[in-house]
Amino acid sequence: MRTIKIGIIGSGGIARAHVEAYKQLPYVEVAAVADVVPGRAKQFAEAQGLTNAAAFDSHEELLKLPLDGVSICTPNVAHYQTTIDSLRTGKHVLLEKPMSVTLAEAVDMVAAQKAAGTLLSIGFQPRYDPNMKLLREIVQSGRLGNIYYVEVGGGRRRGMPGGTFIRKELAGAGALADIGCYSLDMALNALGHPRPVTVSAYASNLFGRNPKYHPEADKFEVEDFGVAMIRFENDLVLQFKISWAMHMDTLGPTLFLGTEAGLKVTPYGTGPWSGAWDGKIGSMTLYHDEFGTHTHTEIPLIEHKTNLFFEKVRDFAEAVRDGKPAPIPGEQILIQQAIIDGVLRSAEAKREVEIKLPE
Ligand SMILES: NC(=O)c1ccc[n+]([C@@H]2O[C@H](COP(=O)([O-])OP(=O)(O)OC[C@H]3O[C@@H](n4cnc5c(N)ncnc54)[C@H](O)[C@@H]3O)[C@@H](O)[C@H]2O)c1
Secondary structure, eight states, X not given: OOOEEEEEEOOSHHHHHHHHHHHTOTTEEEEEEEOSSTTHHHHHHHHXXXXXXXXXXXXXXXXXXXXXXXXEOSOXXXXXXXXXXXXXXXXXXXXOSSOOSSHHHHHHHHHHHHHHTSOEEEOXXXXXXXXXXXXXXXXXXXXXXSEEEEEEEEEOSBOOOOGGGGOHHHHSSSHIIIIIHHHHHHHHHHHTOOOEEEEEEEEEOXXXXXXXXOTTGGGOOSOSEEEEEEEETTSOEEEEEEESBOSSSOSOOEEEEESSEEEEEEESOOSTTOSSSSSOEEEEEEEXXXXXXXXXXXXXXXXXXXXXXXXXXXXXXXXXXXXXXXSSBHHHHHHHHHHHHHHHHHHHHTSOEEOOOOO
């Protein structure tokens, strides 16, 4: 079996999960680590037992090695340059979510990927939940008829991160980019990636900016709440809502309304940090008419014991090894970057704005 060589760019929290997954794959060698903080990559490699891995204080040095691919695990703000440089040096890329800070960056990344002919896969591990796959299968089956309205999103009662996640120039956006991207991916992937045309949105940071609720309130620059009505080319509308903090237990279930049936989906888990779609499905119910009466069917959920994060890393590694397409192509995720960009523009302008995607 061919061994593939992988580099890790950014050696913080999530890089550990990438390395742990790669270590379980006998055909992968984690051959290098890079981090901008001097000495951090070396320390990380030692702590992870990567005895043969080269350590660098810049991604440019790492990219001089003949690696097959890289996992990009930097804060959002550094996703752009590290991805572009990796693609231009012929590396396959597994990039952590969210894809980018701005829409323009995501557009560039997809263009660079096409020019390079290598893979650009984005790290949305909830897609590996078998119930997320089942949701897509139900929506794609036609069972719901013509789907005209979707409501998606999630709300943590209290779950605001700090550090780089709350700085606009480093993260791009707050709850929208951190957990909203999962909700959007869930809906858009199930719907088959329709093209958005307009958005009308509201966003605020009434909790993040309040020292009563956040220890770094004075540094809090992003939104902790957002809501948007998005219109799509096929006359579908999607209501999207996301919250890092609120005085409410939930922002309600995800709903798909169709002319033949409706589907209600609730997230798994409880507690102040739950309620967002960065994990699994809690329940799925189909509402339909049978023989002239209203009824509903509880969809039995599939038990799944494999680690979703491992599956995302394994699929990327397999795609690199076997020359298969990107498991979660950047081109698909570009659509949600365009939506997030539109939400922020509309919230600022306080009116509906157009969403323009490259052809
Ligand atoms: N998929 C998931 O479940 C999941 C979970 C958490 C975080 N993430 C994403 O992973 C990314 C990293 O998050 P984290 O929690 O590991 O952050 P972190 O701050 O713990 O680690 C990031 C590391 O990247 C380094 N870095 C910054 N700029 C760099 C550059 N240009 N080149 C090389 N290294 C650089 C930092 O010094 C730091 O060590 C974020 O985009 C986040 O959204 C994904």
